[in-house]
Amino acid sequence: MSVQHLRVIDSHTEGEPTRVVIEGGPDLGSGTVAEKARRLRDEHDWLRSSVCNEPRGHDAMVGALLVEPHEPDCCCGVIFFNNVSTLNMCLHGTIGLAVTLAHLGRIGPGEHRIDTTVGVVVARIHDDGSVTVANVPSYRLATGVEVEVPGWGTVKGDISWGGNWFFLIEDQGPAVTFANLEALTTFTCAVRDALEAQGITGADGMEIDHIESFGPPSDPALSDSRNFVLCPGKAYDRSPCGTGTSAKLASLHAAGKLAPGAVWRQAGILDTVFSGCVEALPDGKVLPRVSGRAWVTGESDYLFDPADPFRHGIPSSL
Numbered sequence: 001m002s003v004q005h006l007r008v009i010d011s012h013t014e015g016e017p018t019r020v021v022i023e024g025g026p027d028l029g030s031g032t033v034a035e036k037a038r039r040l041r042d043e044h045d046w047l048r049s050s051v052c053n054e055p056r057g058h059d060a061m062v063g064a065l066l067v068e069p070h071e072p073d074c075c076c077g078v079i080f081f082n083n084v085s086t087l088n089m090c091l092h093g094t095i096g097l098a099v100t101l102a103h104l105g106r107i108g109p110g111e112h113r114i115d116t117t118v119g120v121v122v123a124r125i126h127d128d129g130s131v132t133v134a135n136v137p138s139y140r141l142a143t144g145v146e147v148e149v150p151g152w153g154t155v156k157g158d159i160s161w162g163g164n165w166f167f168l169i170e171d172q173g174p175a176v177t178f179a180n181l182e183a184l185t186t187f188t189c190a191v192r193d194a195l196e197a198q199g200i201t202g203a204d205g206m207e208i209d210h211i212e213s214f215g216p217p218s219d220p221a222l223s224d225s226r227n228f229v230l231c232p233g234k235a236y237d238r239s240p241c242g243t244g245t246s247a248k249l250a251s252l253h254a255a256g257k258l259a260p261g262a263v264w265r266q267a268g269i270l271d272t273v274f275s276g277c278v279e280a281l282p283d284g285k286v287l288p289r290v291s292g293r294a295w296v297t298g299e300s301d302y303l304f305d306p307a308d309p310f311r312h313g314i315p316s317s318l
């Protein structure tokens with residue numbers, strides 16, 4: 001492999017990190033972003049591991065590789081990934097990407113189409129620097145789904161798509177507070193394992209790889225609900241999770257609890273907030289729009305010394 005270096009820009013979106021690779025990625029050939037993502041996963045996993053895993057990264061890191069878009073009129077394509085694998089979509093990461101591209105002077109206020117693994121999303125950069133992302137069409141696949149979770153009993157939830165597959169749980173398991181991070185991680189990992197063991201999946205057998213637990217807001221003046229989101233692997237989302245908020249909006253709409261255009265304020269475990277609303281689509285799905293803020297925190301050049309046994313990262317134990 002002839003890689004000399006990678007150039008990355010770090011940001012965080014409401015607490016959740018995004019590391020955008022702007023230079024030095026491998027040639028992923030032509031085709032759709034989904035095809036390029038498969039090639040990245042199957043043939044160039046060193047990039048994901050170098051960016052997200054120690055010693056450069058950590059378990060909560062989300063990476064974003066800029067690629068040529070396939071869909072027309074897009075400013076870029078992007079492949080998201082984390083400490084264990086590529087991700088379908090990442091909305092906090094899209095906000096981080098938009099702020100990063102603005103920091104580089106490549107885009108400015110206004111709307112920008114971005115080609116992702118699961119479809120085109122549109123990021124609008126507002127004059128105050130906040131970003132609204134019109135996500136991919138989202139929907140509730142099933143409600144009241146029961147899963148037997150060893151040690152926790154029967155857990156009931158919705159299965160919804162918001163760019164990733166989510167199992168949404170309300171008022172079950174440990175209370176959704178920062179003090180309960182460890183118990184929430186244990187609980188949601190047990191739920192995810194049980195879903196897999198019992199063959200409960202998203203559409204087309206796709207794995208439900210995100211588990212989202214909801215509780216009351218810490219302050220109803222600031223948000224409508226607080227969540228804890230377990231990401232693929234064992235790290236939790238420090239932000240309210242944009243695809244998770246989209247899945248929640250789709251579930252609320254399907255339950256008749258969220259009218260088109262009405263605003264839902266979703267707090268994450270750090271009590272930072274994404275606000276969102278839906279537009280109803282003719283096929284029964286919804287188009288979620290989710291807003292949040294991101295801040296650029298650093299720029300780095302990564303060096304790859306052939307003598308360094310960990311130049312491509314230490315595999316995550318999670």
Ligand code: PYC
Nearest residue numbers: 090091092241242243
């Ligand atoms: O914001 O969509 C999101 C997300 C997915 C995984 C981590 N964050």
